[in-house]
Amino acid sequence: MRIEVLSKGLFSLIIDNGRVGRQRDGFCESGPMDSNAYDWANFLAFNLDGTPCIEAIGEMRLRVDEDCIIAVTGRNPSLDIDGNAKTTYQSQKVPAGATITFGSTSLGCKAYLAVGGNWQVPKAVGSACTVVREQLGGLDNKGSVLKEGDCIEVLANTRNQDSAKMRTLPQQHIDDYGFLESIRVIPGYQFSSFSTVAMRTFETSSYTVSSAIDRMGFRLTGEPVTADIENMRSEAIHLGAIQVPGDGQPIVMMRDRQTLGGYPKLGCVSPCDISRLAQAMPGEKVNFVFQHEEEARADWLLMTSRRRRLQGEIL
Amino acid sequence: MQAFGRIKRIVTASADAIILYFDGTNLDDANNACHHMLAAIDSKKGSNSWAWLRECVPSYDSLLIVFDMTLIDSHGVYRALSNLSTEDIYQQSDSSQAKGNESSAVIDIPVWYGAPNASDLSVVSKKTSLSIEEVIELHTSTTYKVYAVGFSPGFAYMGDIPEALKCARLGTPRKRVPKGAVAIADRQTAVYPSESPGGWNLLGLTAFDMLIHKKEQSEARLKAGDEVRFVSVTEQEYRAGLQVER
Numbered sequence: 001m002r003i004e005v006l007s008k009g010l011f012s013l014i015i016d017n018g019r020v021g022r023q024r025d026g027f028c029e030s031g032p033m034d035s036n037a038y039d040w041a042n043f044l045a046f047n048l049d050g051t052p053c054i055e056a057i058g059e060m061r062l063r064v065d066e067d068c069i070i071a072v073t074g075r076n077p078s079l080d081i082d083g084n085a086k087t088t089y090q091s092q093k094v095p096a097g098a099t100i101t102f103g104s105t106s107l108g109c110k111a112y113l114a115v116g117g118n119w120q121v122p123k124a125v126g127s128a129c130t131v132v133r134e135q136l137g138g139l140d141n142k143g144s145v146l147k148e149g150d151c152i153e154v155l156a157n158t159r160n161q162d163s164a165k166m167r168t169l170p171q172q173h174i175d176d177y178g179f180l181e182s183i184r185v186i187p188g189y190q191f192s193s194f195s196t197v198a199m200r201t202f203e204t205s206s207y208t209v210s211s212a213i214d215r216m217g218f219r220l221t222g223e224p225v226t227a228d229i230e231n232m233r234s235e236a237i238h239l240g241a242i243q244v245p246g247d248g249q250p251i252v253m254m255r256d257r258q259t260l261g262g263y264p265k266l267g268c269v270s271p272c273d274i275s276r277l278a279q280a281m282p283g284e285k286v287n288f289v290f291q292h293e294e295e296a297r298a299d300w301l302l303m304t305s306r307r308r309r310l311q312g313e314i315l
Numbered sequence: 316m317q318a319f320g321r322i323k324r325i326v327t328a329s330a331d332a333i334i335l336y337f338d339g340t341n342l343d344d345a346n347n348a349c350h351h352m353l354a355a356i357d358s359k360k361g362s363n364s365w366a367w368l369r370e371c372v373p374s375y376d377s378l379l380i381v382f383d384m385t386l387i388d389s390h391g392v393y394r395a396l397s398n399l400s401t402e403d404i405y406q407q408s409d410s411s412q413a414k415g416n417e418s419s420a421v422i423d424i425p426v427w428y429g430a431p432n433a434s435d436l437s438v439v440s441k442k443t444s445l446s447i448e449e450v451i452e453l454h455t456s457t458t459y460k461v462y463a464v465g466f467s468p469g470f471a472y473m474g475d476i477p478e479a480l481k482c483a484r485l486g487t488p489r490k491r492v493p494k495g496a497v498a499i500a501d502r503q504t505a506v507y508p509s510e511s512p513g514g515w516n517l518l519g520l521t522a523f524d525m526l527i528h529k530k531e532q533s534e535a536r537l538k539a540g541d542e543v544r545f546v547s548v549t550e551q552e553y554r555a556g557l558q559v560e561r
Contacts (some may be wrong), residue, residue, distance in 0.1 A: 024539075090375065125533055133467070233377070241328075296330035
């Protein structure tokens, strides 16, 4: 089956779970910005975890030349098939020749399109994930973003199509995006080089999501926080690390971050909250709250087991 | 978590990662300790009791260890590391050294110094009060060690360059540094593996490809611990080198 890109949206990439184990060679981790939405999209489209997907900013339009099953997820996602609005977070049958239009209704947020089947896309360094900066992945394996006229080959999973019980994630179980609740942060790295006052400032102030947000990092603006360190040696930057350069304005390091860096870090955003933060829009206000690593792990185990239970119920 | 052996400090990085900092009489020493630990951990990869290990990312004197939170917590990781006996670590370092000795004489990187699109030689000359010839002479006279690979694919941080050649980064980073540019900053030297922005002082160009391109598994050509020397070549030799590398 061919999926043809009719309209590319603002920034659309082929992504998957990313590159594991190769940061020591300098290859960034990559992977989905909102891994929760990505995982649900594949589950709802009857794919195995880790199957490639499209991560799109803006509205994207595609045409498929065979019957298939798709699912769209993300923050405030929208989907229509041949002009008819369809429910997101739900498996949808698409007839051959139909046009799929999907995106997020919130400007700048990401929507995920999973198409059931086996994606025939090139892999580099163990992953199909597109990293523009590293010229890796994408249809040409040179890190190109999707553009009009591109065709993605997917061997549609025909086995499911007639008999399959369509899957729906009930509304009340869809992730809450937005920042009514604080983003949890695990104190770590150079945490002890920040003064108590700096830490209080960080926890009690609101930070505004700037327009400098991309797959490498999210710059926030607000009360400055500085560390008492002059020089430090470059070291590995983990997902969600909160880097504070000289100007005291925090940068949260995201999926396509460089592997090493020399700015002081006060810790990492909890793995439970990375997806929510990745869907932030410029201008939104975010509050942070510190959480012990063991509590963060407990939250993560709960979140994971809850998802497994839900998937079991939906199956 | 109590540090042990050559580890100076163990610090939480996130819910699913800890970072180890190593001690030594100097940076070189700490860097070696880091790589001995890494080799010892790598040798356990694939064994059932280490199934939780997701990724290790070494740098100058630190090692980030990322684990699968469904299989282990940080205390379990600590136990596994402290159970790596000194023998494990020494055996690994011996065998890796033996391996290193076989394969690696010093790796030569040919450089066309002063290549027009990659030359800050006159800037470097001014900053260091050395003549251009002296800059080249000093840069080629030293054998460097690869301390870390990172920042971008294949980017190897090498050091230390002679004190006299120590040179601050450019005030304004370049938007485009060409692939193969050989550069210095502070006491470090490196080769840009691909075209990218950059703030280091450029000395010339090399045809030496910093990545080994394989169909699905490209990898960095230089690994931490490798020894490297720069050799001055002519423009013709550089161009001939490009043909070979292709």
